[in-house]
Amino acid sequence: MITLGIETSCDETGIALYSDKAGLVAHRLHSQAATHARYGGVVPELASRDHIRRVLPLVEDCLAEAGLRPADIDGVAYTRGPGLAGALLVGAAVAESLGWALERPVLGVHHMEAHLLAPMLEADPPDFPFVALLVSGGHTLLVEVTGLGRYRILGESLDDAAGEAFDKTAKLLGLPYPGGPQLEALAGGGEAGSLRFPRPMTDRPGFDFSFSGLKTAVLNAVRDADPPIPRETVARAFQDAVVETFAIKVRRALQATGAGHLVVAGGVGANQALRGRLRSVAAAEGAAVAFPRLAFCTDNGAMIAYAGHCRLAAGERSGDGADVRPRWPLDELRPPAAAD
Incomplete structure (x- = not known):
């Protein structure tokens, strides 16, 4: 067929x-x-x-x-x-x-x-059941997947999706569209830990996300800092906050479901810092992790x-x-x- x-x-x-x-x-x-x-x-x-x-x-x-x-x-x-x-x-x-x-x-x-399902196109596809982190455009979802069409939403963004937060923060920093890849490249020149933004909704139980407050924190830092904070420092701090937020929620989901596989898909799933951090989380929980190739994110x-x-x-x-x-x-x- x-x-x-x-x-x-x-x-x-x-x-x-x-x-x-x-x-x-x-x-x-x-x-x-x-x-x-x-x-x-x-x-x-x-x-x-x-x-x-x-x-x-x-x-x-x-x-x-x-x-x-x-x-x-x-x-x-x-x-x-x-x-x-x-x-x-x-x-x-x-x-x-x-x-x-x-x-x-x-x-x-x-x-x-x-x-x-995009990781199923790869040579070593994941097995059901698995936990999926879907971060594509206006959607951010954490899903328990037990089979085709068998989906239980564990958590989702209550306001801005992660991709929207990346694009809006990139625009705030004067980066061209599309902003996500541009912000990731800029963050590569920033020093880890020199600026810290909040990890939203990680101080309470559950799997939901919220990124509007993080976006506001970036705006306040850029607007109020004197002297101005280097753009690469802001980009790195923002990216670190998003990545660590996902890491905390994904760890909770793997522990709660007992799933042996993690799937990360969607445009934000191409972010290399996120991939590296979630590989570490999955390994610590004894789970395999699957990503689509970059072209299929x-x-x-x-x-x-x-x-x-x-x-x-x-x-x-x-x-x-x-x-x-x-x-x-x-x-x-x-x-x-x-x-x-």
Whole structure:
């Protein structure tokens, strides 16, 4: 079975082909970062228009790379949500059109489930059950995963997600969009411990997160310091606070669930300081840790193709029409029904 995956949830157009026999056989990604950089953030209308221009050429590129024809596709998966409504509709419309033209099944995929499953594309995938830290864009979730569609939300951000906090802090420091990678690079020049920000919500039990207060602490430090604090010092202190907050909550989750595996996925999961710290936490708790490759931390078609393949192979199908859900809680998902 060969599944075509289409990702258009925000500002990256991702296309991929996944085979149950050969694994990932082709993937292409177009980033709109340069388009949105001049505005300091994503402009939804521009994102939608660019997806329209890019989707079909990228599908053709993937088919050519894999040496396949459109008729070789057995199913089509697209990002149904969460995401920007207009951007999601582009992928949904293309997927439904291809499904109709090729007479193939179509399925709308949950974006965060796809991130959660991205490490399954690697050579040494994690085993169920596991704890997953999902840190992608506007989402920060700590999830107990016992199987496909079997998700229990342990904790989530009560305000800003970690990715939003990274981007807003980067903007405060005068760094260009996208801010997360820029802040990480700047933090590399900062001295550990020379400035300390609070580790929010770590002084109480539970697994929830809050990053708005941390963002305010950075603002106050930058605004009130005399003489000014070096930007790299602020960046390092901010990053250390986020990383240590995640480490504390992840340790609690591993201890509470007894899970033997930890999965870290989403764009913030590419941060090398975070990866190093969570490797240490997992090792101390006797757990293995799995990360997607860096290219699959940010939004991509490969994770959509894989997640769609898992559910299509079990007989799951979308209803009629291009249906999207810009807001879609992960815990609404259920395991796929067995194929008839």
